Amino acid sequence: MSAGHDTVALVMDDHDAPSRAEVESWLRDRVEGWPGPDALLIGVVVGELLDNAWRYGEPPYVLELTMDEWTDTLTIRVRNHAPRHSGRWSPGGGLLIVDGLTQQWGVVSAAANTTVWAKLRFED
Template sequence: MTLDEQTSDQVLAEAHLAGVDRAFLGVVDRWLEEPLRGCTRGAVREASFVLAELLSNAFRHARPPFAVRVALPQLGGALRLEVHDGMASSTTGWPLGSGLRVVRALCPDWGIEHEPDGKAVWAELPILVSPADV
C-alpha cells in the first residue's frame, strides 16, 4: 500500500526523507515519543528499535527517497511501522542479520510490499496499551 492510498489504519506519524539522514536515525526514539504517548515505555523502546533497524537497512541497501510511517491498524493491538524507499529491486536472498532477527522476534507479522516507485518494508509490533489520543 502506498503512502497516498486511503487506509483503515490511523496514521500516528509520518516523515519524508529526501536522502540518507543519519541525524533522523539518531533521534527516532524522540520522534516516536509524542505519537506513542500513552504506550508503555517498553513498547516505545521496542518501536524505536524496530523502526531504526528498518530505516538503517533502507539507508544501507536501498535508495531515496525514503518515508517513515507509524500507524495503528484498525483492529488495534499493534503498531504498524513502515519504511518506504525508492528501490523496487527484488528482496529475495536478503541476509538476515542480527537486527532483523530481533525485529522478527518482536514482530510476528512483517514483510515487504512492492510499490510502483519502490517498496515498503513493514513490521507490526504487538502492544498492550494504545497511544493516548487514539
C-alpha cells in the same frame, strides 16, 4: 500517537538522511504517553527497519506508523527507492531482530520502491 486508527509519517526525501537523534526525537513525540517497554520496542523495530533502508535503498525514505485501535496493532512501514540490484533478496541481521520482536513482518517490492513492514500487537 493517539488511540484510534491513525497514521503518521516522516518523509526523508534527500540524500542527507536525518541523524538518528532527529528520527528518535520525532518518534519520541509520536509515542509520548506509551508505557516505557512498548515505546522501547517500537524504537528498536523502527531503528532496524530504517537502518535497512538507509543501507540498501535510496531516497526518498518514508517512515509510517499506523495504529489500529480495534486490534491494538501498530504497523510500522519503511519505504525507500529501490535501486536495481542483481541477486535474490535475503534478510540481514537487523531483520532477524525484527522477526524476533514482531508478530508479523514482510517486504513488498514494486518497480521502483521497496516497503518493509512489521506489526506489533499490544495487550491491554
